[in-house]
Amino acid sequence: MRRIKPVIKVIPVIRSATINLSEKTIDKTIKASSFLEEVANFILFILRTFKETFSRKFEFREFFRQCFQIGYKSLPLISITGAIMGLVLTIQSRPILVTFGAVTLLPSMVAISLIREIGPVITALICAGKIGSGIGAELGSMKVTEQIDAMEVSSTNPMRFLVVTRVLATTLMLPLLVLYADAWGILGSWIAINIKGDVSFVLFSSQAFGYLKFIDFLPAVVKTFFFGAVIGLVGSYKGYTAGRGTESVGIAANSAVVLASLLVIIVDMIAVQITDMLI
Protein backbone atom coordinates (compact mmCIF):
# COMPACT_ATOMS: atom_id res chain seq x y z
CA MET A 1 0.00 0.00 0.00
CA ARG A 2 1.29 3.44 -0.78
CA ARG A 3 1.48 5.30 2.48
CA ILE A 4 0.49 8.89 2.58
CA LYS A 5 3.67 10.82 3.29
CA PRO A 6 3.52 13.27 6.16
CA VAL A 7 4.24 16.71 4.86
CA ILE A 8 5.63 18.38 7.89
CA LYS A 9 8.93 17.30 9.33
CA VAL A 10 9.46 19.65 12.20
CA ILE A 11 10.46 17.20 14.91
CA PRO A 12 13.95 16.21 13.72
CA VAL A 13 14.70 19.87 13.07
CA ILE A 14 13.71 20.76 16.61
CA ARG A 15 15.56 17.86 18.20
CA SER A 16 18.81 18.82 16.52
CA ALA A 17 18.37 22.53 17.16
CA THR A 18 21.21 24.28 18.89
CA ILE A 19 18.96 26.86 20.50
CA ASN A 20 17.90 25.74 23.94
CA LEU A 21 14.19 25.17 23.83
CA SER A 22 12.32 24.29 26.98
CA GLU A 23 10.69 20.85 27.27
CA LYS A 24 7.30 22.51 27.17
CA THR A 25 7.99 24.35 23.94
CA ILE A 26 9.25 21.19 22.28
CA ASP A 27 6.21 19.31 23.52
CA LYS A 28 3.83 21.95 22.22
CA THR A 29 5.57 22.12 18.85
CA ILE A 30 5.43 18.33 18.47
CA LYS A 31 1.73 18.36 19.28
CA ALA A 32 1.07 21.18 16.82
CA SER A 33 3.07 19.50 14.11
CA SER A 34 1.35 16.15 14.55
CA PHE A 35 -1.99 17.92 14.39
CA LEU A 36 -1.00 19.63 11.14
CA GLU A 37 0.34 16.33 9.86
CA GLU A 38 -3.03 14.70 10.53
CA VAL A 39 -4.85 17.53 8.75
CA ALA A 40 -2.50 17.26 5.78
CA ASN A 41 -2.95 13.48 5.63
CA PHE A 42 -6.72 13.84 5.73
CA ILE A 43 -6.66 16.35 2.89
CA LEU A 44 -4.45 14.04 0.83
CA PHE A 45 -6.84 11.19 1.58
CA ILE A 46 -9.79 13.26 0.35
CA LEU A 47 -7.94 14.18 -2.83
CA ARG A 48 -7.06 10.55 -3.48
CA THR A 49 -10.64 9.45 -2.91
CA PHE A 50 -11.77 12.14 -5.32
CA LYS A 51 -9.27 11.02 -7.93
CA GLU A 52 -10.23 7.35 -7.60
CA THR A 53 -13.93 8.22 -7.85
CA PHE A 54 -13.46 9.40 -11.40
CA SER A 55 -11.27 6.54 -12.55
CA ARG A 56 -12.59 4.13 -15.14
CA LYS A 57 -13.38 1.07 -13.06
CA PHE A 58 -16.24 1.50 -10.66
CA GLU A 59 -17.26 -1.18 -8.16
CA PHE A 60 -21.02 -1.14 -8.73
CA ARG A 61 -21.86 -4.23 -6.71
CA GLU A 62 -20.05 -3.06 -3.62
CA PHE A 63 -21.60 0.39 -4.05
CA PHE A 64 -25.15 -0.98 -4.07
CA ARG A 65 -24.36 -3.23 -1.14
CA GLN A 66 -23.15 -0.21 0.80
CA CYS A 67 -26.23 1.84 -0.14
CA PHE A 68 -28.35 -0.95 1.28
CA GLN A 69 -26.21 -1.23 4.42
CA ILE A 70 -26.02 2.50 5.01
CA GLY A 71 -29.44 3.60 3.82
CA TYR A 72 -31.94 0.83 4.35
CA LYS A 73 -30.50 -0.48 7.59
CA SER A 74 -30.65 2.96 9.20
CA LEU A 75 -34.36 3.42 8.54
CA PRO A 76 -35.77 2.18 11.89
CA LEU A 77 -33.42 4.37 13.92
CA ILE A 78 -34.08 7.40 11.74
CA SER A 79 -37.87 6.91 11.88
CA ILE A 80 -37.90 6.88 15.65
CA THR A 81 -35.63 9.88 16.09
CA GLY A 82 -37.47 11.79 13.37
CA ALA A 83 -40.89 11.25 14.92
CA ILE A 84 -39.67 12.15 18.39
CA MET A 85 -37.95 15.30 17.10
CA GLY A 86 -41.24 16.55 15.63
CA LEU A 87 -43.21 15.56 18.70
CA VAL A 88 -40.88 17.20 21.19
CA LEU A 89 -40.33 20.32 19.15
CA THR A 90 -44.08 20.86 18.91
CA ILE A 91 -44.74 20.31 22.60
CA GLN A 92 -41.87 22.62 23.59
CA SER A 93 -42.83 25.43 21.21
CA ARG A 94 -46.53 25.48 22.00
CA PRO A 95 -46.47 27.53 25.29
CA ILE A 96 -44.55 30.45 23.83
CA LEU A 97 -46.81 30.63 20.80
CA VAL A 98 -49.85 30.49 23.08
CA THR A 99 -48.43 33.49 24.96
CA PHE A 100 -48.18 35.43 21.72
CA GLY A 101 -51.56 34.21 20.56
CA ALA A 102 -50.07 32.59 17.52
CA VAL A 103 -50.89 28.91 18.02
CA THR A 104 -52.06 28.59 14.44
CA LEU A 105 -48.46 29.22 13.38
CA LEU A 106 -47.26 26.20 15.33
CA PRO A 107 -47.31 23.67 12.43
CA SER A 108 -45.46 25.95 10.04
CA MET A 109 -42.91 26.95 12.65
CA VAL A 110 -42.17 23.33 13.42
CA ALA A 111 -42.01 22.42 9.74
CA ILE A 112 -39.61 25.25 8.97
CA SER A 113 -37.25 24.52 11.84
CA LEU A 114 -37.35 20.79 11.13
CA ILE A 115 -36.61 21.10 7.45
CA ARG A 116 -34.13 23.95 7.60
CA GLU A 117 -32.04 22.91 10.54
CA ILE A 118 -33.07 20.31 13.07
CA GLY A 119 -33.83 17.46 10.68
CA PRO A 120 -30.54 17.65 8.76
CA VAL A 121 -28.30 18.22 11.77
CA ILE A 122 -29.82 15.68 14.14
CA THR A 123 -30.02 13.03 11.42
CA ALA A 124 -26.44 13.71 10.41
CA LEU A 125 -25.26 13.43 14.01
CA ILE A 126 -27.14 10.16 14.48
CA CYS A 127 -25.61 8.87 11.26
CA ALA A 128 -22.16 10.04 12.33
CA GLY A 129 -22.66 7.77 15.31
CA LYS A 130 -24.13 4.80 13.51
CA ILE A 131 -22.58 4.89 10.04
CA GLY A 132 -19.33 6.73 10.80
CA SER A 133 -18.37 4.37 13.58
CA GLY A 134 -19.50 1.38 11.50
CA ILE A 135 -17.25 2.30 8.59
CA GLY A 136 -14.36 3.19 10.93
CA ALA A 137 -14.59 -0.14 12.75
CA GLU A 138 -15.08 -2.21 9.61
CA LEU A 139 -12.18 -0.71 7.67
CA GLY A 140 -10.05 -0.60 10.81
CA SER A 141 -10.48 -4.31 11.40
CA MET A 142 -9.86 -5.01 7.73
CA LYS A 143 -6.62 -3.07 8.03
CA VAL A 144 -5.52 -4.85 11.20
CA THR A 145 -6.29 -8.34 9.87
CA GLU A 146 -4.48 -7.62 6.58
CA GLN A 147 -7.64 -7.86 4.46
CA ILE A 148 -6.77 -4.56 2.80
CA ASP A 149 -3.31 -5.91 1.94
CA ALA A 150 -4.90 -9.08 0.59
CA MET A 151 -7.13 -7.01 -1.67
CA GLU A 152 -4.19 -5.03 -2.92
CA VAL A 153 -2.28 -8.16 -3.98
CA SER A 154 -5.43 -9.50 -5.70
CA SER A 155 -5.25 -6.73 -8.30
CA THR A 156 -7.94 -4.70 -6.57
CA ASN A 157 -7.49 -1.10 -5.59
CA PRO A 158 -8.73 -0.98 -1.98
CA MET A 159 -9.28 2.78 -2.12
CA ARG A 160 -11.64 2.23 -5.02
CA PHE A 161 -13.32 -0.89 -3.67
CA LEU A 162 -13.70 0.13 -0.03
CA VAL A 163 -13.43 3.89 0.29
CA VAL A 164 -14.99 5.31 -2.88
CA THR A 165 -18.04 3.05 -2.62
CA ARG A 166 -18.66 3.95 1.02
CA VAL A 167 -18.13 7.68 0.58
CA LEU A 168 -20.47 7.79 -2.42
CA ALA A 169 -23.05 5.70 -0.60
CA THR A 170 -23.10 7.98 2.44
CA THR A 171 -23.16 11.08 0.22
CA LEU A 172 -26.21 9.84 -1.67
CA MET A 173 -28.02 8.15 1.19
CA LEU A 174 -27.81 10.90 3.79
CA PRO A 175 -30.05 13.39 1.93
CA LEU A 176 -32.64 10.63 1.51
CA LEU A 177 -32.43 9.72 5.18
CA VAL A 178 -32.85 13.38 6.13
CA LEU A 179 -35.96 13.77 3.97
CA TYR A 180 -37.30 10.59 5.48
CA ALA A 181 -36.60 11.89 8.99
CA ASP A 182 -38.31 15.20 8.12
CA ALA A 183 -41.42 13.32 7.04
CA TRP A 184 -41.53 11.41 10.32
CA GLY A 185 -40.93 14.68 12.16
CA ILE A 186 -43.95 16.30 10.51
CA LEU A 187 -46.01 13.27 11.42
CA GLY A 188 -44.75 13.44 15.02
CA SER A 189 -45.67 17.10 15.13
CA TRP A 190 -49.22 16.33 13.93
CA ILE A 191 -49.54 13.73 16.68
CA ALA A 192 -48.34 16.25 19.28
CA ILE A 193 -50.86 18.82 18.12
CA ASN A 194 -53.62 16.26 18.34
CA ILE A 195 -52.78 15.55 21.95
CA LYS A 196 -54.14 18.99 22.89
CA GLY A 197 -56.65 19.58 20.13
CA ASP A 198 -58.20 18.02 17.12
CA VAL A 199 -56.67 18.98 13.80
CA SER A 200 -57.13 16.90 10.67
CA PHE A 201 -53.96 15.95 8.81
CA VAL A 202 -55.12 17.88 5.75
CA LEU A 203 -55.56 21.10 7.70
CA PHE A 204 -52.33 20.46 9.57
CA SER A 205 -50.30 19.98 6.45
CA SER A 206 -51.77 22.99 4.71
CA GLN A 207 -50.77 25.01 7.77
CA ALA A 208 -47.38 23.38 7.98
CA PHE A 209 -46.41 23.80 4.35
CA GLY A 210 -48.22 27.14 3.84
CA TYR A 211 -45.23 29.24 4.82
CA LEU A 212 -42.64 26.85 3.50
CA LYS A 213 -40.84 28.10 0.41
CA PHE A 214 -38.58 26.34 -2.02
CA ILE A 215 -35.75 28.48 -0.71
CA ASP A 216 -36.16 26.91 2.73
CA PHE A 217 -35.74 23.55 1.16
CA LEU A 218 -32.87 23.88 -1.26
CA PRO A 219 -29.97 24.89 1.03
CA ALA A 220 -31.07 22.27 3.55
CA VAL A 221 -30.91 19.51 0.96
CA VAL A 222 -27.62 20.72 -0.49
CA LYS A 223 -25.89 20.74 2.87
CA THR A 224 -26.96 17.16 3.62
CA PHE A 225 -24.86 15.94 0.68
CA PHE A 226 -21.87 17.52 2.39
CA PHE A 227 -22.83 15.98 5.73
CA GLY A 228 -22.95 12.58 4.03
CA ALA A 229 -19.59 13.09 2.37
CA VAL A 230 -18.05 14.18 5.69
CA ILE A 231 -19.33 11.09 7.50
CA GLY A 232 -18.14 8.71 4.79
CA LEU A 233 -14.74 10.38 4.42
CA VAL A 234 -13.99 10.61 8.12
CA GLY A 235 -15.11 7.03 8.81
CA SER A 236 -13.05 5.70 5.91
CA TYR A 237 -10.02 7.79 6.77
CA LYS A 238 -9.96 6.72 10.40
CA GLY A 239 -10.47 3.06 9.49
CA TYR A 240 -8.07 3.02 6.57
CA THR A 241 -5.26 4.63 8.56
CA ALA A 242 -5.84 2.57 11.73
CA GLY A 243 -2.75 1.40 13.59
CA ARG A 244 -1.53 -2.18 13.79
CA GLY A 245 -2.96 -3.69 17.00
CA THR A 246 -6.53 -4.80 17.68
CA GLU A 247 -7.04 -1.86 20.02
CA SER A 248 -6.70 0.50 17.08
CA VAL A 249 -10.04 -0.75 15.71
CA GLY A 250 -11.81 0.73 18.73
CA ILE A 251 -9.78 3.90 18.49
CA ALA A 252 -10.64 4.23 14.80
CA ALA A 253 -14.37 3.81 15.43
CA ASN A 254 -14.37 6.20 18.34
CA SER A 255 -12.35 8.95 16.72
CA ALA A 256 -14.45 8.60 13.56
CA VAL A 257 -17.60 9.47 15.52
CA VAL A 258 -15.98 12.36 17.35
CA LEU A 259 -14.42 13.93 14.28
CA ALA A 260 -17.43 13.33 12.03
CA SER A 261 -19.82 14.93 14.55
CA LEU A 262 -17.54 17.91 14.97
CA LEU A 263 -17.16 18.39 11.24
CA VAL A 264 -20.91 18.06 10.68
CA ILE A 265 -21.48 20.95 13.09
CA ILE A 266 -18.74 23.02 11.47
CA VAL A 267 -20.02 22.34 7.95
CA ASP A 268 -23.50 23.29 9.15
CA MET A 269 -22.21 26.60 10.47
CA ILE A 270 -20.50 27.36 7.19
CA ALA A 271 -23.60 26.34 5.23
CA VAL A 272 -25.82 28.60 7.32
CA GLN A 273 -23.46 31.53 6.82
CA ILE A 274 -23.37 31.01 3.08
CA THR A 275 -27.16 30.63 2.86
CA ASP A 276 -27.59 33.76 4.92
CA MET A 277 -25.33 35.76 2.62
CA LEU A 278 -26.98 34.54 -0.56
CA ILE A 279 -30.59 35.02 0.44
Place this chain on the structure above:
Amino acid sequence: MTEVKNTEAIIEIGNLRKSFGNLEVLKDVSLKLFNGENLVVLGKSGSGKSVLIKCIVRLLSPNEGTIKVLGKDVKKLDRNDLAEIRQKIGFLFQSGALYDSMDVKQNLEFPLIRIRKKLTQKQRNEKIEEVLENVGLLDAINKMPSELSGGMRKRISLARTLIIDPMIMLYDEPTTGLDPVTSDEISLLINDVKKKYKTSSLIITHDIECARATADRLIMLHDGAVYKEGKIDEFEKSTDTLIKSFFK
Protein backbone atom coordinates in the same frame (compact mmCIF):
# COMPACT_ATOMS: atom_id res chain seq x y z
CA MET B 1 4.00 -19.18 -17.96
CA THR B 2 7.62 -18.08 -17.76
CA GLU B 3 10.12 -20.92 -18.04
CA VAL B 4 12.78 -20.82 -15.37
CA LYS B 5 15.91 -22.95 -15.15
CA ASN B 6 16.59 -24.86 -11.98
CA THR B 7 19.62 -22.89 -10.94
CA GLU B 8 18.02 -19.51 -11.47
CA ALA B 9 16.94 -17.37 -8.55
CA ILE B 10 13.20 -16.74 -8.54
CA ILE B 11 13.49 -14.10 -5.89
CA GLU B 12 16.70 -12.24 -5.28
CA ILE B 13 16.99 -9.77 -2.44
CA GLY B 14 20.11 -7.66 -2.10
CA ASN B 15 21.15 -5.50 0.86
CA LEU B 16 17.60 -4.71 1.85
CA ARG B 17 17.13 -2.00 4.46
CA LYS B 18 13.78 -0.96 5.87
CA SER B 19 13.03 1.30 8.81
CA PHE B 20 9.91 2.87 10.27
CA GLY B 21 10.83 6.28 11.63
CA ASN B 22 13.65 5.65 14.07
CA LEU B 23 13.01 1.92 14.26
CA GLU B 24 15.39 0.08 11.95
CA VAL B 25 13.70 -3.28 11.33
CA LEU B 26 15.79 -4.69 8.49
CA LYS B 27 19.38 -3.50 8.35
CA ASP B 28 20.99 -5.57 5.64
CA VAL B 29 19.21 -8.63 4.31
CA SER B 30 20.26 -10.53 1.21
CA LEU B 31 18.80 -13.85 0.13
CA LYS B 32 17.93 -15.89 -2.93
CA LEU B 33 15.01 -18.21 -3.49
CA PHE B 34 15.77 -20.82 -6.13
CA ASN B 35 13.34 -22.51 -8.44
CA GLY B 36 11.31 -25.30 -6.87
CA GLU B 37 12.64 -25.05 -3.34
CA ASN B 38 11.06 -24.41 0.02
CA LEU B 39 13.13 -21.76 1.76
CA VAL B 40 12.32 -21.28 5.42
CA VAL B 41 13.12 -17.94 7.02
CA LEU B 42 13.44 -18.22 10.78
CA GLY B 43 13.40 -15.39 13.24
CA LYS B 44 11.85 -14.47 16.53
CA SER B 45 8.70 -12.33 16.76
CA GLY B 46 9.27 -8.74 15.76
CA SER B 47 12.45 -9.52 13.84
CA GLY B 48 10.90 -8.12 10.67
CA LYS B 49 9.91 -11.32 8.87
CA SER B 50 6.51 -10.00 7.81
CA VAL B 51 8.09 -6.72 6.77
CA LEU B 52 10.51 -8.68 4.58
CA ILE B 53 7.86 -10.52 2.58
CA LYS B 54 5.62 -7.49 2.35
CA CYS B 55 8.52 -5.72 0.66
CA ILE B 56 8.65 -8.51 -1.94
CA VAL B 57 5.13 -7.75 -3.21
CA ARG B 58 5.63 -4.02 -2.58
CA LEU B 59 3.02 -3.71 0.11
CA LEU B 60 5.88 -1.88 1.80
CA SER B 61 8.67 -0.01 0.05
CA PRO B 62 12.20 -0.62 1.28
CA ASN B 63 14.51 2.30 2.06
CA GLU B 64 17.45 0.74 0.28
CA GLY B 65 18.42 -2.39 -1.58
CA THR B 66 17.09 -4.34 -4.52
CA ILE B 67 14.37 -6.94 -4.82
CA LYS B 68 14.14 -8.92 -8.01
CA VAL B 69 11.24 -11.26 -8.66
CA LEU B 70 11.57 -13.41 -11.79
CA GLY B 71 14.41 -11.14 -12.86
CA LYS B 72 12.40 -7.93 -12.60
CA ASP B 73 13.25 -5.19 -10.13
CA VAL B 74 10.08 -4.79 -8.07
CA LYS B 75 10.87 -1.18 -7.20
CA LYS B 76 10.93 -0.06 -10.81
CA LEU B 77 7.74 -1.75 -12.01
CA ASP B 78 4.85 0.37 -13.17
CA ARG B 79 1.30 -0.37 -12.08
CA ASN B 80 0.54 -2.99 -14.76
CA ASP B 81 3.82 -4.86 -14.46
CA LEU B 82 3.47 -4.90 -10.70
CA ALA B 83 -0.02 -6.36 -11.03
CA GLU B 84 1.35 -9.00 -13.39
CA ILE B 85 4.10 -10.00 -10.95
CA ARG B 86 1.65 -10.06 -8.05
CA GLN B 87 -0.58 -12.45 -10.00
CA LYS B 88 2.25 -14.98 -10.04
CA ILE B 89 2.67 -14.76 -6.28
CA GLY B 90 0.39 -16.36 -3.72
CA PHE B 91 0.55 -14.59 -0.38
CA LEU B 92 -0.76 -16.43 2.67
CA PHE B 93 -1.21 -13.75 5.32
CA GLN B 94 -0.38 -14.35 8.95
CA SER B 95 -3.98 -13.68 10.00
CA GLY B 96 -5.49 -15.45 7.00
CA ALA B 97 -7.05 -12.18 5.83
CA LEU B 98 -10.32 -13.76 4.72
CA TYR B 99 -12.88 -11.09 3.86
CA ASP B 100 -15.27 -11.07 6.83
CA SER B 101 -18.26 -9.81 4.89
CA MET B 102 -18.10 -12.57 2.26
CA ASP B 103 -18.70 -16.31 2.53
CA VAL B 104 -16.06 -18.86 1.55
CA LYS B 105 -17.24 -19.09 -2.04
CA GLN B 106 -17.21 -15.31 -2.52
CA ASN B 107 -13.79 -15.15 -0.89
CA LEU B 108 -12.43 -17.63 -3.40
CA GLU B 109 -14.20 -15.93 -6.30
CA PHE B 110 -12.75 -12.54 -5.43
CA PRO B 111 -9.26 -12.99 -6.92
CA LEU B 112 -10.64 -15.15 -9.71
CA ILE B 113 -13.04 -12.48 -10.97
CA ARG B 114 -10.38 -9.82 -10.83
CA ILE B 115 -7.39 -11.72 -12.16
CA ARG B 116 -8.75 -14.47 -14.43
CA LYS B 117 -11.30 -12.26 -16.06
CA LYS B 118 -12.08 -14.51 -19.01
CA LEU B 119 -13.42 -17.51 -17.09
CA THR B 120 -17.11 -18.37 -17.33
CA GLN B 121 -19.15 -18.90 -14.17
CA LYS B 122 -19.00 -22.66 -14.73
CA GLN B 123 -15.21 -22.67 -15.04
CA ARG B 124 -15.01 -20.54 -11.93
CA ASN B 125 -17.13 -22.96 -9.93
CA GLU B 126 -14.98 -25.87 -11.10
CA LYS B 127 -11.85 -24.03 -10.06
CA ILE B 128 -13.32 -23.25 -6.65
CA GLU B 129 -14.24 -26.88 -6.09
CA GLU B 130 -10.81 -28.00 -7.18
CA VAL B 131 -8.90 -25.81 -4.72
CA LEU B 132 -11.30 -26.56 -1.90
CA GLU B 133 -10.77 -30.24 -2.52
CA ASN B 134 -7.01 -29.72 -2.48
CA VAL B 135 -7.19 -28.23 0.99
CA GLY B 136 -9.80 -30.79 2.08
CA LEU B 137 -12.63 -28.40 2.87
CA LEU B 138 -15.22 -28.84 0.14
CA ASP B 139 -18.11 -28.83 2.63
CA ALA B 140 -17.23 -25.36 3.98
CA ILE B 141 -18.12 -23.64 0.73
CA ASN B 142 -21.15 -21.76 2.07
CA LYS B 143 -19.80 -20.90 5.49
CA MET B 144 -18.86 -17.42 6.67
CA PRO B 145 -15.26 -16.91 7.88
CA SER B 146 -16.51 -16.31 11.42
CA GLU B 147 -17.88 -19.87 11.50
CA LEU B 148 -14.49 -21.43 10.73
CA SER B 149 -11.83 -22.61 13.16
CA GLY B 150 -8.29 -21.22 13.02
CA GLY B 151 -6.96 -24.15 11.02
CA MET B 152 -9.88 -24.04 8.58
CA ARG B 153 -9.36 -20.33 8.03
CA LYS B 154 -5.72 -20.95 7.16
CA ARG B 155 -6.72 -23.66 4.70
CA ILE B 156 -9.35 -21.50 3.05
CA SER B 157 -6.92 -18.63 2.69
CA LEU B 158 -4.42 -21.06 1.25
CA ALA B 159 -7.11 -22.15 -1.22
CA ARG B 160 -7.72 -18.51 -2.09
CA THR B 161 -4.08 -17.98 -2.97
CA LEU B 162 -3.87 -21.26 -4.91
CA ILE B 163 -6.87 -20.43 -7.06
CA ILE B 164 -4.81 -18.24 -9.39
CA ASP B 165 -2.14 -20.96 -9.87
CA PRO B 166 0.79 -19.09 -8.36
CA MET B 167 4.40 -19.79 -9.32
CA ILE B 168 5.71 -18.45 -6.06
CA MET B 169 4.17 -18.90 -2.61
CA LEU B 170 4.90 -16.62 0.33
CA TYR B 171 3.75 -18.08 3.63
CA ASP B 172 3.65 -15.71 6.61
CA GLU B 173 3.74 -17.85 9.76
CA PRO B 174 1.41 -20.53 8.40
CA THR B 175 1.28 -22.51 11.64
CA THR B 176 1.33 -19.79 14.28
CA GLY B 177 -1.61 -19.94 16.67
CA LEU B 178 -2.59 -23.50 15.69
CA ASP B 179 -2.47 -26.65 17.78
CA PRO B 180 0.36 -29.14 17.02
CA VAL B 181 -1.88 -31.55 15.09
CA THR B 182 -3.34 -28.84 12.85
CA SER B 183 0.15 -27.35 12.43
CA ASP B 184 1.41 -30.67 11.10
CA GLU B 185 -1.51 -30.86 8.69
CA ILE B 186 -0.69 -27.39 7.39
CA SER B 187 2.98 -28.35 6.98
CA LEU B 188 1.95 -31.39 4.95
CA LEU B 189 -0.33 -29.19 2.89
CA ILE B 190 2.60 -26.87 2.14
CA ASN B 191 4.57 -29.83 0.81
CA ASP B 192 1.54 -30.97 -1.20
CA VAL B 193 1.23 -27.53 -2.77
CA LYS B 194 4.88 -27.62 -3.74
CA LYS B 195 4.35 -30.93 -5.53
CA LYS B 196 0.99 -30.20 -7.17
CA TYR B 197 1.51 -26.59 -8.16
CA LYS B 198 5.30 -26.75 -8.70
CA THR B 199 5.79 -23.64 -6.63
CA SER B 200 8.89 -22.09 -5.16
CA SER B 201 8.07 -21.04 -1.62
CA LEU B 202 9.32 -18.68 1.01
CA ILE B 203 8.09 -19.84 4.39
CA ILE B 204 8.34 -17.40 7.25
CA THR B 205 8.08 -18.98 10.66
CA HIS B 206 9.34 -19.33 14.19
CA ASP B 207 7.87 -22.82 14.49
CA ILE B 208 10.69 -25.36 14.33
CA GLU B 209 8.41 -28.31 13.66
CA CYS B 210 7.04 -26.57 10.58
CA ALA B 211 10.59 -25.74 9.49
CA ARG B 212 11.71 -29.36 9.93
CA ALA B 213 8.74 -30.62 7.93
CA THR B 214 8.96 -28.23 5.02
CA ALA B 215 12.46 -26.79 4.62
CA ASP B 216 14.85 -27.56 1.81
CA ARG B 217 17.06 -24.76 3.06
CA LEU B 218 16.91 -22.33 5.97
CA ILE B 219 17.88 -18.76 6.66
CA MET B 220 17.88 -17.27 10.11
CA LEU B 221 17.28 -13.59 10.64
CA HIS B 222 18.61 -11.82 13.67
CA ASP B 223 18.95 -8.16 14.45
CA GLY B 224 17.89 -7.10 10.98
CA ALA B 225 20.39 -9.23 9.08
CA VAL B 226 20.95 -12.81 7.92
CA TYR B 227 22.53 -14.67 10.85
CA LYS B 228 22.98 -18.11 9.33
CA GLU B 229 22.12 -19.90 6.14
CA GLY B 230 22.17 -23.64 5.51
CA LYS B 231 20.48 -27.04 5.52
CA ILE B 232 18.37 -28.20 8.42
CA ASP B 233 21.00 -30.59 9.89
CA GLU B 234 23.60 -27.82 9.92
CA PHE B 235 21.23 -25.88 12.13
CA GLU B 236 20.41 -28.92 14.30
CA LYS B 237 24.11 -29.61 14.93
CA SER B 238 25.08 -26.00 15.51
CA THR B 239 26.61 -25.09 18.85
CA ASP B 240 25.71 -21.43 18.55
CA THR B 241 23.56 -20.44 21.55
CA LEU B 242 21.18 -18.33 19.51
CA ILE B 243 20.47 -21.14 17.06
CA LYS B 244 20.30 -23.68 19.86
CA SER B 245 17.63 -21.63 21.60
CA PHE B 246 15.45 -22.18 18.55
CA PHE B 247 16.24 -25.88 18.11
CA LYS B 248 15.51 -27.07 21.62
